[in-house]
Amino acid sequence: MKKGWKIALITLGSLVGLAVVVVAVALWLVFTPAQLTKIVNRLASNYVTCDTHFGRVNLTLFKTFPDAGLTVNDVYVVNPTEGALSDTVAHIGSLTVGVDVKRYLKGKEVVVHQVLLDGVTASLYTDSAGRNNYDIFPKKEKKEKEKKPFSLDSLPDIDLKRVSVSNLDAQLLNDKSGMQAEVTDLDLNVTGTLAEGRVDADLDLQADKMMLTTADSNGETKIYTVLDEPNIDLKAEGNLDEVKGQLKLNLKKGRFNDMINETLQTSKHDLLTLTAPFEADLENSRWSVDGGKVKIDDYALDVDGTVQLKKDTVPMTVDVAVATIDSWQVEPLLDIVPEKYVKFRKGMDLDAKVKLQASAKGAVSKDSKPLINATAHIADGRFYYPKSLPYKVNKINGDLTASLDLSKGGKCSAVVERLKAHTRGTDVSVKGRADDLRGDMHIAADVKGALPLEDIMPMIPEKLKVTAQGDADLDVRADFKMSQLKAKAYEKMKLDGDIRLKKLDAKYNDIQIQSPDLNIAMQLPAKEHAGKMGDVHLTSGKLKVENGKWMADLANPNINVGINNVTKEQLAAAFEVALGKSAATLDSNQIDLSSLSLKGSVRFDSTQSNTLKKYNPKLNIQVRNGVVNTTALPEKLYLNEFAFAYMPKEVQIRNAEIKLGRSDFQLYGTVENLEEWMDHKEMLTGDLNFTSTYTDVDELMSMFSGKGTDPDTLEQMRQEDKVAKDANPFMVPKDVDVTLHTHIRRSVAFGNDLGDLAGAVTVKDGTAILDQIGFVCKAATMQLTALYRSLRPNNIFVALDFHLLDIQIDELLDMIPTVDTLVPMLAAFNGNANFHLAGEGFLNARYKPKMSTLLGSAAISGKNLVVMDNNSIAQIAKLMQFKEWKDKDNKIRIDSLSVEMTCLRKEIEVFPFLINIGKYQLCASGKHNLVGDCGYHVELLKNPVMAKVGVDIKGSLKNPKITLGEVRYADLYKPQKNGDVEKRALEMKRMVREALEKNVR
Amino acid sequence: MVKSENDKLMKRKFAIWMVLAAAVLTLTSCKEKEKELVLDPSQFAGLWVKTNNTYEYWRFNSSSMTGITWDETPDPDNGEPEMTEEESNLAFSWSVERNIVSFVWHGLMENQSVPKYYYITEISSAAIVGEDEVGLPFTLRRVQ
Structure with missing residues (x-):
């Protein structure tokens, strides 16, 4: 472009120089047109190397008044050049030069005041070798001139009062640079002077069209510019160091490559209007605009500022401010923006009124760029882009500022002073700033909003299956860097937000959440949980969470969670949960509680399959007034107080006050290896203290009958054992080793009232053990050691070691009817006795003893017993000829009794024992079986006549045959006379008693 | 007369003791036979x-x-x-x-x-x- 103008100016200058020659000749030699024409034509060859032709030459006074002028018509400059569009380089219809007459007459000084050209056509051409068809002047010998830097002082005084070019059509073709330019119907009018360092000029340029194209070495168009009806008006006056003026520029239409789209082309507005009052310091190359206005189509800007051009080592500096005069309507503005810059608009409805203010200040150099500050005011905006937001956003209002330091290492920032938007029922406001826009963007923002949740739903992917109703109030403050966001380094980000949900009714997959008010407070980094990445604090008056299977209805939940490592493989969280009156259900199971407090942490480890190891919970839980209603239990389970702490290796039950059915108990202690037990690597171990004011063992046994084993395994075992459906024996859990240290004030077991029950109950790998449980029953002190091992439902091993001290015999038989079966003769005695029983055997699924497996021994000892008179005793007494063996009250009294017996399968064997009845001493022994057959022997050892009588009792137990028998035990208690039989009997008796008494505390 | 009744009673008791003694001797005899078996x-x-x-x-x-x-x-x-x-x-x-x-x-x-x-x-x-x-x-x- 500049080069084209340069060529045009050179051409013009050449023509002016030619005119000056003509005028000089005319003034000095010829005054008639004919003479003047001849002279000019002859002299032209001296100054121009190509063919020229001058038409009529006239002197004129009126056209150039008050100057004297010389007019030349039809000036042709012909310089045939290959490649040029025309042989004629230029044709000037009329060339007039006005000369200052006064100065000529006074001092023979030729001073040109006016140059007027009309009807100019030019065709300038440069071939690919750089030869120009307008090189028409003789070449002068080149003299080495000392190059001097350009200075305004070096400019000659110019007193050109008027330069006028009319109807100029010019073409320029440069094959070397690939440039082509064309000017059509150009009018130029310049008036002014440059003298003694002062300029006073007025330039007015109009053209019908100006065109410029350039191409690269391949012929591809680089620049294509067309200016339709350009109009330039430039006025300047003043000293060269302080020129003031005004530039006006108007361009009706135009093109610049593809930057001017069709909408702009067809706009009713002018393409560009510029009005720029300016001041210029030409000495120092500083230009200022004050009150300038630029208008592109219908968009007007105020422009003010100063440009200081580079001088010596001082770089160019700018201090420019622009501002929109009125609000710009964005939608039509975007219509005139080239399409390649607004492709994002496809499918989008975007509009707003925007006011802009911007300034650029600073040096412009390779290493430095001016600092740009900008503000934007947005009003009445609207936005609709269904692909990202399926509803319209309107009432967009806001103020934004930006500060851009585009120099190397400079910082750029943007501030959203306020930004509000509304959509349907949603109001959102944003406030914040973004720093370091060119680098690691740092964003600090405050987002506030009130929105119906259903407005969010369209933005949530359908595959998430989320629905929500309700209203949300947002107040979120965030402070983070983009690098942190990309790296998901949330632990380095700051977030402080409150989300208040009202009338929440949301559903995610099968989970439904309802709450009249739910507040969620978030904090990054965590303040309440030291060392954690963030806090989440959830509070509500009421929160209900449910799916088809379970439900939790929570009153006043207060859940405070500290989270760490959100995106890492290990998610960690610490939390405090407080619930008021709440309820939860799972299928037909329900738990109600008046309060719950939970404090603890979890650390998620995705590499683990074990649920506990996967979450690594550490929990402190306290439940008050809980009621568990579960199908697993026929009665409600009341948790009056339940406090426990869970740690990876152990569970500490600090206090569990439980009521179940008629039983109440308090539990505390430790359970260990829960995680390893779930992986079937180790047994679950526990050591618990169990205290109770009342425990109904029968009821508890009934409740837990058949429970405690993996359901699939149990069912398989039941099928293999062909167990009837109504038989549900208690199956002791396997892989469990738990000991309960019990102290029960009062209990009912097998229909018996028991008191002060104390001892250890152990459940160990399928076996339940009562270890030396002491208790009081029917005023007797008792001790029981029992073992219950559920090998199979139909094969349950039970072992007992039972000691009853000082118990009424009739009460003993009442308490344990089986004793009467085992020792039928005991029913004949009345009084207090000590009873020891050790036995074992198997039960079937209905707890029915398998008689063939019974093995046991028992011992009964007592003093001052009364023998209940009956037929059998009377017969024995008769056979032994007892006399005066009854007391005065007709009762039979025994001083002491000590009996040992054994049971093997269905056979009971009573070892020889002594009975002292008054003056008589008897020894008895024998066997009977559970079928009812017996074979006993009673022998009189001491009597007043020293007779030895033996009586055999055989046959049916109920109706035995009692006959005299042989004497066996005459020497039984005389060690020196003992034979083998006596020794064996005594040894067996000793063995049984010692074994029985071994476990008595 | 009384003495005679006492004598009769004494004779009867003696007879009973004799029977018992014979029975004891008989049983003892049986056991002695069993002892002849030695178990391996x-x-x-x-x-x-x-x-x-x-x-x-x-x-x-x-x-x-x-x-x-x-x-x-x-x-x-x-x-x-x-x-x-x-x-x-x-x-x-x-x-x-x-x-x-x-x-x-x-x-x-x-x-x-x-x-x-x-x-x-x-x-x-x-x-x-x-x-x-x-x-x-x-x-x-x-x-x-």
């Missing part, structure tokens, strides 16, 4: 079944002098045997002395000791015949 533990080794309860099995190990018994009587509820050898609790230790075999059952419970002994009157590779101290029979038939 190896004779017991193997599996036996009670002759009066063909579900009741006895297995003797003569090297360790241990054994086990179990009863496979069908459970009336489901017909399954009450007990199997593998699950039986009735393990015992045993010993022999002359014609007496003694057992001590220990069961599965600690400190359990139930002793028994039987007088063996006849033993062969096919059968063991004996009785307890009150005369109840103890008879086994070899199975293996």
Whole structure:
């Protein structure tokens, strides 16, 4: 472009120089047109190397008044050049030069005041070798001139009062640079002077069209510019160091490559209007605009500022401010923006009124760029882009500022002073700033909003299956860097937000959440949980969470969670949960509680399959007034107080006050290896203290009958054992080793009232053990050691070691009817006795003893017993000829009794024992079986006549045959006379008693 | 007259004591015959079944002098045997002395000791015949 103008100016200058020659000749030699024409034509060859032709030459006074002028018509400059569009380089219809007459007459000084050209056509051409068809002047010998830097002082005084070019059509073709330019119907009018360092000029340029194209070495168009009806008006006056003026520029239409789209082309507005009052310091190359206005189509800007051009080592500096005069309507503005810059608009409805203010200040150099500050005011905006937001956003209002330091290492920032938007029922406001826009963007923002949740739903992917109703109030403050966001380094980000949900009714997959008010407070980094990445604090008056299977209805939940490592493989969280009156259900199971407090942490480890190891919970839980209603239990389970702490290796039950059915108990202690037990690597171990004011063992046994084993395994075992459906024996859990240290004030077991029950109950790998449980029953002190091992439902091993001290015999038989079966003769005695029983055997699924497996021994000892008179005793007494063996009250009294017996399968064997009845001493022994057959022997050892009588009792137990028998035990208690039989009997008796008494505390 | 009645009574008592003495002598004689049998533990080794309860099995190990018994009587509820050898609790230790075999059952419970002994009157590779101290029979038939 500049080069084209340069060529045009050179051409013009050449023509002016030619005119000056003509005028000089005319003034000095010829005054008639004919003479003047001849002279000019002859002299032209001296100054121009190509063919020229001058038409009529006239002197004129009126056209150039008050100057004297010389007019030349039809000036042709012909310089045939290959490649040029025309042989004629230029044709000037009329060339007039006005000369200052006064100065000529006074001092023979030729001073040109006016140059007027009309009807100019030019065709300038440069071939690919750089030869120009307008090189028409003789070449002068080149003299080495000392190059001097350009200075305004070096400019000659110019007193050109008027330069006028009319109807100029010019073409320029440069094959070397690939440039082509064309000017059509150009009018130029310049008036002014440059003298003694002062300029006073007025330039007015109009053209019908100006065109410029350039191409690269391949012929591809680089620049294509067309200016339709350009109009330039430039006025300047003043000293060269302080020129003031005004530039006006108007361009009706135009093109610049593809930057001017069709909408702009067809706009009713002018393409560009510029009005720029300016001041210029030409000495120092500083230009200022004050009150300038630029208008592109219908968009007007105020422009003010100063440009200081580079001088010596001082770089160019700018201090420019622009501002929109009125609000710009964005939608039509975007219509005139080239399409390649607004492709994002496809499918989008975007509009707003925007006011802009911007300034650029600073040096412009390779290493430095001016600092740009900008503000934007947005009003009445609207936005609709269904692909990202399926509803319209309107009432967009806001103020934004930006500060851009585009120099190397400079910082750029943007501030959203306020930004509000509304959509349907949603109001959102944003406030914040973004720093370091060119680098690691740092964003600090405050987002506030009130929105119906259903407005969010369209933005949530359908595959998430989320629905929500309700209203949300947002107040979120965030402070983070983009690098942190990309790296998901949330632990380095700051977030402080409150989300208040009202009338929440949301559903995610099968989970439904309802709450009249739910507040969620978030904090990054965590303040309440030291060392954690963030806090989440959830509070509500009421929160209900449910799916088809379970439900939790929570009153006043207060859940405070500290989270760490959100995106890492290990998610960690610490939390405090407080619930008021709440309820939860799972299928037909329900738990109600008046309060719950939970404090603890979890650390998620995705590499683990074990649920506990996967979450690594550490929990402190306290439940008050809980009621568990579960199908697993026929009665409600009341948790009056339940406090426990869970740690990876152990569970500490600090206090569990439980009521179940008629039983109440308090539990505390430790359970260990829960995680390893779930992986079937180790047994679950526990050591618990169990205290109770009342425990109904029968009821508890009934409740837990058949429970405690993996359901699939149990069912398989039941099928293999062909167990009837109504038989549900208690199956002791396997892989469990738990000991309960019990102290029960009062209990009912097998229909018996028991008191002060104390001892250890152990459940160990399928076996339940009562270890030396002491208790009081029917005023007797008792001790029981029992073992219950559920090998199979139909094969349950039970072992007992039972000691009853000082118990009424009739009460003993009442308490344990089986004793009467085992020792039928005991029913004949009345009084207090000590009873020891050790036995074992198997039960079937209905707890029915398998008689063939019974093995046991028992011992009964007592003093001052009364023998209940009956037929059998009377017969024995008769056979032994007892006399005066009854007391005065007709009762039979025994001083002491000590009996040992054994049971093997269905056979009971009573070892020889002594009975002292008054003056008589008897020894008895024998066997009977559970079928009812017996074979006993009673022998009189001491009597007043020293007779030895033996009586055999055989046959049916109920109706035995009692006959005299042989004497066996005459020497039984005389060690020196003992034979083998006596020794064996005594040894067996000793063995049984010692074994029985071994476990008595 | 009174003396005569006393004499009669004395004679009657004497007669009774004489009868008893004769009976004692007779029984003593029988036992002396039983003592002639001397048992060898190896004779017991193997599996036996009670002759009066063909579900009741006895297995003797003569090297360790241990054994086990179990009863496979069908459970009336489901017909399954009450007990199997593998699950039986009735393990015992045993010993022999002359014609007496003694057992001590220990069961599965600690400190359990139930002793028994039987007088063996006849033993062969096919059968063991004996009785307890009150005369109840103890008879086994070899199975293996």
